[in-house]
Amino acid sequence: MTEHEVTKVALIGAGVISTVYLKTKFPHYQIVCCSDIRPEVAQLRAAQFNVEAVDTEAALSDPGIDIVLNLTIPQSHFPITQKALEAGKHVYSEKPFGLSRVETETLLKTAELKNRRIGSAPDTFLGAGQQTVRKLIDEGAIGTPVGGTAFFMSSGPESWHPSPEFLYQTGGGPVFDMGPYYITALVNLLGPVKRVFSLGRNVSPKRLIGSGPRKGAEFEVEVATYVASLIEFRSGPIITFVTSFDVVTHQHAPIELYGTEGTLAVPDPNEFGGNVRLFRKGDRWRDISHSHAFGDRNYRGIGLADMSAALC
Secondary structure, eight states, X not given: OOTTOXXXXXXXXXXXXXXXXXHOOOTTEEEEEEEOSSHHHHHHHHHHHTOEEOOHHHHHHOTTOOEEEEOSOHHHHHHHHHXXXXXXXXXXXXXXXXXXXXXXXXXXXXXXXXXXXXXXXXXXXXXXXXXXXXHHHHTTTTSXXXXXXXXXXXXXXXXXXXXXXXXXXXXXHHHHHTHHHHHHHHHHHHXXXXXXXXXXXXXXXXXXXXXXXXXXXXXXXXXXXXXXEEEEETTSOEEEEEEESOOSOOOOOSEEEEESSEEEEEOOTTSSOOOEEEXXXXXXXXXXXXXXXXXXXXXXXXXXXXXXXXXX
């Protein structure tokens, strides 16, 4: 592709998160069609955002499509991405990349064989909040990172999501659903992980849908909903990381990083902006202005834009 070409994108999986991608505009790509296992949902999104509603096979076989944007539920990420790669498409997927190392390694091998690009959310670490923190660490604002804490704890998505069952099946739960935001942020800030120790439990084997037309319906929980981990990074720091769908409320910061010269309060890694706070020895807590762009709203799609730019 040339520098000035716009990549054509087929969106597969027209559920809740698709509206954010369809609203976000970057000059690097254009979403031209969408599909969903429920044709009426694809038709709805097509009418809302002036794109074409197609079936998935048509999207994969269309020679005019450069990238497949896979927004299906986690359990469908691997088969859809694999089919798209085999059809010669580049793929950008919502998280998680796959549900196992075997699935992920298979996708990477297929992408290499087909000479296609493959990427996955979250892309929030490209936002102003996380990039500002990265700059501060690189500049030695807290000295040498020693350790830290990370917390994602809520009472679960069933209170607001009308169809939350998939978030409690294999490939769901707080670790697969929200953990990628935190792990991605930490890897961006501290580098590769050396080893992980974890304990988890399933607190409630059954839950109730709390909103929408199926409110009050009961469903089964297959995954651990409270998980506590210790993550050791190759660079030395040890992070305590807790994820849960069983906590009514708490007062922990999303992420804190502790260094030999100070402490950083890192904003919510599920957002692109957020307040960055720094405490240095002999000083006080200070709010730090963003040093980078893309922090004032939801920029989901910036990772797709990054992939599109790399193709030019």
